[in-house]
Amino acid sequence: MRSSTVLVRGKQNGAARGARIGDVAREAGVSTATVSRALAHPAQVSKELRERVGAAVAKLGYTPNAAARQLRVKRSRTVLVVTRRRWSAPFFAEVLRGLDAELSAAGYAMVLANFDGDGGNRSRQLVDMMFSGTIEGAVMLSGIVVAAEGRTMLDAGLPLVSLCAAAEGTHTVLTNEAECIVEGARRLAVLGHTDFLYLAGPPSNYNERVRWAALSAFFADPRQAGLRLRRAESGDFSTDGGLSAAQAFLGLSPRPTAVIASADEIAIGFMKAVRAAGIGVPSDVSVLGFDGIEFADFCEPVLSTIRQPREALGRLGARVLIEAIEAPSLPPLSHHVLPSRLDFRASTGPAPPGGASRGREAAPAPKRKGARAPVPAPAEGR
Amino acid sequence: MRSSTVLVRGKQNGAARGARIGDVAREAGVSTATVSRALAHPAQVSKELRERVGAAVAKLGYTPNAAARQLRVKRSRTVLVVTRRRWSAPFFAEVLRGLDAELSAAGYAMVLANFDGDGGNRSRQLVDMMFSGTIEGAVMLSGIVVAAEGRTMLDAGLPLVSLCAAAEGTHTVLTNEAECIVEGARRLAVLGHTDFLYLAGPPSNYNERVRWAALSAFFADPRQAGLRLRRAESGDFSTDGGLSAAQAFLGLSPRPTAVIASADEIAIGFMKAVRAAGIGVPSDVSVLGFDGIEFADFCEPVLSTIRQPREALGRLGARVLIEAIEAPSLPPLSHHVLPSRLDFRASTGPAPPGGASRGREAAPAPKRKGARAPVPAPAEGR
């Protein structure tokens, strides 16, 4: 049989072998049922035995085995958080903090997994997690419902929350980003700008699509007939993306006087590159970013941006998920919208008096390969 | 008994009720042992039955219950990653990517938990995780071995890796940060600087201590008798910390001409504040940061920094942990050092010809409450 000597902190070929519930029961002179009850439902146990059990637990350093408990009660108190590698790190880190704060306060552990649409291995890992009982729900920052072998994460029937993204069949927590970006364009128009350039992020990204759709819809409105909107691709929510978008900008003629980026990183990279080419911000071109990351305050000039409530998004996402998990029956899908806030600062100003530059007075970009034409709007939006 | 109709994707009061191994066995006309073997050790099962089992698994959408498996085989294939809230987000995000990449490739899930030395609740959660069998090992980015109720994370006997930090009894993965910061000071001295200021991060932080210890040891060396080192507190690895350190700097007389910050964020905040006060960088003061975050390339001027191999740190940390977990017996503690790299750019230059300014020509800081005196070196280092 099993060794009868009690190992308090014994180690045995690499794995810890702690006390089991039976050891505690023996030590306290009670049954295992009483030990279990004393720990989980203290009110059901007499003061006398409760104390004996407590002493035995402390003496042996007992911690209930999580797998055994999970198997029996079918609750893991663990949730999955799916992220995307291409995300903006400063944005993501804050959201994660909100999630962690709320989840840990409620006693949930958080499993973090990147998902970048890889071939099939990671997809299967994630889908299996949903079906294996390890997980009680998931927060998806990717907007993608991962699928593998004919099953999707949704099929497990667990609550799912899309955070900063929307997917069929999930709860959603969003911001009013569409309104905000339109409001930004409107404010720039009030400052006299008529020629706009949108710096797009990864076209497959949900937020990217929403922002572009809102912006292009606004410009398509006949009441905005005097305004012009073009679009340049950055490829990524990154400063590098901003650098490459700047090359496209420098090739345009006439040059737009107002630039709206789909992420602060893009705006920051863009500003650096155009200023290096002798273009003034905001004297020649106004730049508006998106997200409100910390470094928007520290670039030159200080970046106008749309501030997203990052930590609050994480907190709300967590609460929505926890509520769905703990509801006695399947709750209806909920949809929340948190407000983002437009913050105009030094990188935006009145349109230059002479109107748009012809793209001549500044030194042309040293080596720009194949003038990137502005890209037509994709099918979605309108 | 249990319903005999097989629920393929059935949901039942909120929780998914998938097929169990017995259902698969019945469907395939074999025993549960054969199903288990067909999935885990296919070579032990005849081709015929292997195929029947595979078909049944696919038909029923069977995924083994993780808790039951864990209970039996005592392996969770899950590791814990402990972070600290006060960490630099861009730094942290990259390290996390490295960890995730390596862990997921090896089939491990990653539980993420912030630890900020909170009263006791979080500590207990973490320690309990170590003892409850949920976790097979942990990577600690905090340098703190969490303890609660007389037990520490170490006591569970599981492998622990300290990443970018060192703690007794753990494997460590570090960078040569001490050498690098001294090399940075040396290079600045070669540029003619003699009056240095160190912008400290949170004094309880491991990296902060190592950097300060190395730097103060270097300046204490009699061969560097002509050099002077002072220290200002930033409180945090944050741009805000840099702003407040700048106030201390502006109050010094004579003002140091070389500033070494313990994090890029601090350096970036510092540069912004002193330039706003009319001090030129690098004409009046040279600034060297630490970490090599993306935004060091986008502030004004471009920040000289010490680049840390962030993703590589994460990857190595994960590999060290996995190796320790999978070793047949307790392996000896290992210690790795990855190289960081000094990168001098626009924010550092020759010492101003006139030597240090007297702290007069620039507008004094508007409201500086109680001139912050330079802080004496703490006990460690020498």
Add this chain to the structure above:
DNA sequence: ATCGGCGTTGTAATCGATTACATCAGTCGA
């Protein structure tokens, strides 16, 4: 004295997989 009810405690079934061991069929060599 008898009964019902309540509060406390113990016994044993249960969760769902893995795997030691037993069983059985088939193969090969003597």
Add this chain to the structure above:
DNA sequence: TCGACTGATGTAATCGATTACAACGCCGAT
């Protein structure tokens, strides 16, 4: 033809907790 061996499969024990149910003692009401 028999026994030893091999390979495939099934039976049932096992992991460690939770909890339904039974048992028990004690109380007050009848």
